[in-house]
Amino acid sequence: MVRHRAQRAQKAAKNAAQKVADKARNIDLKKVDLPRFDWERGRFVRRDAEQVVGHSFHAQDVAWPSRLVGWLVNRYIRLCEMTSQVTVAGDGPFIKLQAARRPVIVLVWHGRNFQAIPMGRLLISPITVLTSRSRDGAVIANIIRPFGFQAIQGSGTGKAAGKKTNPKKRGAQAFRGMLRHLKNGEMVLATADVPPGPVFEVGPGMVKLAAKSGAAIIGVGASYSPELPLPGTWDKSRLPLPFANRSLAFSRPIYIEAGDDAHIEAECARVTEILKATQAEAEQMLGK
Secondary structure (H helix, E strand, O other): OHHHHHHHHHHHHHHHHHHHHHHHHOOOHHHOOOOEEEOOOOEEEOOOOOOOOOOOOOOOOOOHHHHHHHHHHHHHHHHHHHOOEEEEEOOHHHHHHHHOOOOEEEEEOHHHHHHHHHHHHHOOOOEEEEEOOOHHHHHHHHHHHHHOEEEEEOOOOOHHHOOOOOHHHOHHHHHHHHHHHHHOOOEEEEEOOOOOOOOOOOOHHHHHHHHHHOOEEEEEEEEEEEEEEOOOOOOOOEEEEEEEEEEEEEOOOEOOOOOOHHHHHHHHHHHHHHHHHHHHHHHHOOOO
């Protein structure tokens, strides 16, 4: 009885193996739907998986080489911070606004954002940074997270592009997200000038956000001495160097009243002049 069952099982196994072998001979390898490696996500995905498009990157979704770049840049900024001596001016009102749980919009020039990252030591309230919905924006989000910054992705388009804002950049969605953070008494940080320029000119987006939310704008000037200019960059970026002196200067709070486009344009000019003066103060503190 046992031998009979063993023989039947062996025969069934042989038949199953023969069927698999017959099917394998008829397989067209060109038609096999094998997983593909998605370099943007950094993992294998199904062939029919939705492609990652240029303006939908998230910090967690970029491939590991981009995450590695973010980690290395973060370590470099840490090195510059740890080996430098900092001088801070005008931070009293900034600290008081945080202590009172008042909403604050922090603005820096685009080419000085890496110099300003270490100001995370002065933060009391939660702060969210506006980054672009791009691979570069996701890398920046990975750079700033260890400093205590959260990221919200979306951006507008600078006037130098000569075109309307691309909806894929999700600037409107980011505007609403920042507005929610401000209504909770938190802070948001953004670059004042919008790619691709003009450089050192405040765009209307953050000014409109201040008018709608009632938040105070605080301009931040940041500088290192020495630092290396990066040629060919639209924002006149400079690379901070280790074992340097650095400075942080804070402007007085700026409040924006709601108004028409002409009023917003005039306010943009006012904030531009204040932010330029604040950056100049930060450089003068280092004798530059």
